Amino acid sequence: LRFALKTNRYGEHDFTSLDVNRVIGGVINRKLRLQDLDPIVDLDNPDIQFIMRVINDKYMLTINLVGESLHVRGYRRYNHPAAIKxxxxxxxxxxxxxxxxxxxxxxxxxxxxxxxxxxxxxRYAPGLYRKTHPIINIPVFSPELYYNYRENAEESKxxxxxxxxxxxxxxxxxxxxxxxxxxxxxxxxxxxxxxxxxxxxxxxxxxxxxxxxxxxxxxxxxxxxxxxxxxxxxxxxxxxxxxxxxxxxxxxxxxxxxxxxxxxxxxxxxxxxxxxxxxxxxxxxxxxxxx
Ligand SMILES: C[S@@+](CC[C@H](N)C(=O)[O-])C[C@H]1O[C@@H](n2cnc3c(N)ncnc32)[C@H](O)[C@@H]1O
CATH class of the missing domain: 3.40.50.150 (Vaccinia Virus protein VP39)
Known part of the structure; x- marks a missing residue:
């Protein structure tokens, strides 16, 4: 399982985002290994992206379930100079x-x-322009469920x-x-x-x-x-x-x-x-x- 970890840090800390990546990346690696998931760090093409947010003295570890930002629909071929999101x-x-x-x-x-x-x-679901979805790589989700949703979305056009x-x-x-x-x-x-x-x-x-x-x-x-x-x-x-x-x-x-x-x-x-x-x-x- 290829994974990536990205840290967003807000506030004053005596450690850097890279320090967070090193420590939390190590924890994720151990946990995935315990599940026999054979983890490898791959920042460019991960199966799962973890996002760590450190906000002052609070932190939150999340998994990216949507992939690219949702406004990136995937149908825009021509870029108008003042296009709206x-x-x-x-x-x-x-x-x-x-x-x-x-x-x-x-x-x-x-x-x-x-x-x-x-x-x-x-009723054209904008998500249909995305060829795949990060959720299908996450072991607890069933890819079939995602493909069923896609099919339903296709049929409801x-x-x-x-x-x-x-x-x-x-x-x-x-x-x-x-x-x-x-x-x-x-x-x-x-x-x-x-x-x-x-x-x-x-x-x-x-x-x-x-x-x-x-x-x-x-x-x-x-x-x-x-x-x-x-x-x-x-x-x-x-x-x-x-x-x-x-x-x-x-x-x-x-x-x-x-x-x-x-x-x-x-x-x-x-x-x-x-x-x-x-x-x-x-x-x-x-x-x-x-x-
Ligand atoms: C802010 S842009 C619209 C961008 C668009 N919402 C998009 O996402 O690509 C404003 C547009 O108004 C058009 N425009 C300016 N004056 C116009 C006029 N008198 N009649 C019709 N269109 C005009 C411009 O050609 C420009 O494409």
Whole structure:
């Protein structure tokens, strides 16, 4: 059994993380040997990863049961320069209480939000993109159980719902990247891809039925657009969505004051504001309802 031990240490100590690794690694080794598991240390490709957390005078030894961080879904082939984390995108979709309404992300970049929306609505378990799972190497778990869960997850996928899920972005290049990501997730057939300026969506025939849901992650004015353009961009996009018949908007931005102004301008009632650290940026998720 190949194992690795990683130590995360917080606080002041008269020993180092390497000291912890040496002592605890020795204990793990002895315990595994007692179970006849023939342990070998393998930091690059372990069957089991132990994680030791030393927090001031407390410690906790845990086993990594999930593998890589859960936001690493495994379907992203194209990397948009300002992509949102998949887990935050999924959380925003859930926050919208989306039922059987149509759905749009009008500024969707590499497609994370509409992809997570389609995965959720068509019951594609995001864990299915991982080829294997660390749990199958852990002696007390049965690999069959994991393979049964996988099979059940495969079987619960849906097809053919009467819902429009729309992707839109002004950039053709980003749209092509999003199509690559959606195909890699196997759900491109559930998303309609549009390539318009979101401020003028009302000028085209957009397949959105009255009462649709919007979830989006606009530019913040830090990396991609000049700051001065942000307030009017937000105002125009929100106004267009409301005029098209949107009933709820969930959005995430670091320029949240401009979004609050845009909501006010179009009579969108702000019902929730949730602070989220996105990378190094302080952002807010805003939840707005149109009555
Ligand atoms: C923060 S990024 C979205 C990233 C996306 N959530 C992802 O995970 O890849 C904002 C996007 O807004 C798009 N955008 C900027 N102005 C636009 C406009 N007027 N109409 C439509 N899209 C626009 C940009 O091309 C960019 O892809």
């Amino acid at each position: 998949t887990s935050i995108a999924a959380a925003m979709v859930l926050l919208s209480n989306w039922d059987n309404e149509d759905f749009i992300d009008p500024m969707a970049g590499g497609g994370t939000i509409p992809i997570e929306a389609a995965l959720y609505k068509y 849906l097809d053919n719902l009467d819902i429009n899920i729309l992707y839109n972005d002004i950039s053709r290049k980003y749209m092509d990247g999003a199509i690559i990501n959606a195909s890699s997730a196997g759900i491109d057939k559930f998303i309609q891809f549009l390539n318009f300026d979101a401020r003028y969506l009302h000028k085209y025939h957009i397949p959105l039925r009255e009462g649709f849901i919007t979830v989006f992650n606009p530019p913040y004015g830090i990396r991609m657009t000049r700051d001065r353009a942000i307030p009017s961009l937000y105002r125009d996009v929100v106004n267009t969505l409301v005029n098209l018949g949107c009933k709820r908007i969930i959005t995430i931005t670091a320029a949240w004051r401009s979004m609050v102004d845009a909501f006010e301008y179009s009579n969108v009632k702000l019902v929730r504001r949730i602070q989220v650290k996105h990378g190094q940026l302080d952002t807010f998720i805003l939840d707005g309802v149109i009555s």
